[in-house]
Amino acid sequence: AQRVTQPEKLLSVFKGAPVELKCNYSYSGSPELFWYVQYSRQRLQLLLRHISRESIKGFTADLNKGETSFHLKKPFAQEEDSAMYYCALTSGGFKTIFGAGTRLFVKA
Amino acid sequence: EAQVTQNPRYLITVTGKKLTVTCSQNMNHEYMSWYRQDPGLGLRQIYYSMNVEVTDKGDVPEGYKVSRKEKRNFPLILESPSPNQTSLYFCASSLDFRTAINYGYTFGSGTRLTVV
Numbered sequence: 264a265q266r267v268t269q270p271e272k273l274l275s276v277f278k279g280a281p282v283e284l285k286c287n288y289s290y291s292g293s294p295e296l297f298w299y300v301q302y303s304r305q306r307l308q309l310l311l312r313h314i315s316r317e318s319i320k321g322f323t324a325d326l327n328k329g330e331t332s333f334h335l336k337k338p339f340a341q342e343e344d345s346a347m348y349y350c351a352l353t354s355g356g357f358k359t360i361f362g363a364g365t366r367l368f369v370k371a
Numbered sequence: 372e373a374q375v376t377q378n379p380r381y382l383i384t385v386t387g388k389k390l391t392v393t394c395s396q397n398m399n400h401e402y403m404s405w406y407r408q409d410p411g412l413g414l415r416q417i418y419y420s421m422n423v424e425v426t427d428k429g430d431v432p433e434g435y436k437v438s439r440k441e442k443r444n445f446p447l448i449l450e451s452p453s454p455n456q457t458s459l460y461f462c463a464s465s466l467d468f469r470t471a472i473n474y475g476y477t478f479g480s481g482t483r484l485t486v487v
Binding site for chain 2: 267269272295297299306307308309312314349351353357358359360361362363364
């Protein structure tokens, strides 16, 4: 069965510290993985996708098929990064499964 | 402005009283979907639609109905709401499913529903 696991409900770091939001997935095929972000009082929006291998707002995520992980990383967290982050997996079955989310809190 | 519009933003209703949450997109998107967001559970897919008159169940379809009579609209219908359907609901769309894989979804601003 397809599953996306985000083991941390809350992650609190100081400004300037590195941050890593963990995401593990379970899927027998070749997954399409995304990170979405939801800032306070805003709608959910796409942050980045694994196929583009891009860096958005300083965040990167590498797909590790061996470890079935897609962790989101940023070397120096900023206060404006405080938000809810969701890892998502889209399969060929026309469904997208989201993890439970991790709330990132960046302290000044 | 290209967007997904949901109405209402907030709704409080009583058990058993039928309600409809509307979702409309102005981007000519074929793929539309409904999610509910609950603390600790994240977003769970209720129903999705690949195109007009083509809908299918997501992971938590019980107690919900949808229709897709025209491309721009994808209403979510609760025939007999119950308190366990109290949640934050999101509508999402994409040009098509292949675009969703490559570029993700456009989400609406959400509808907070409370059933008492």
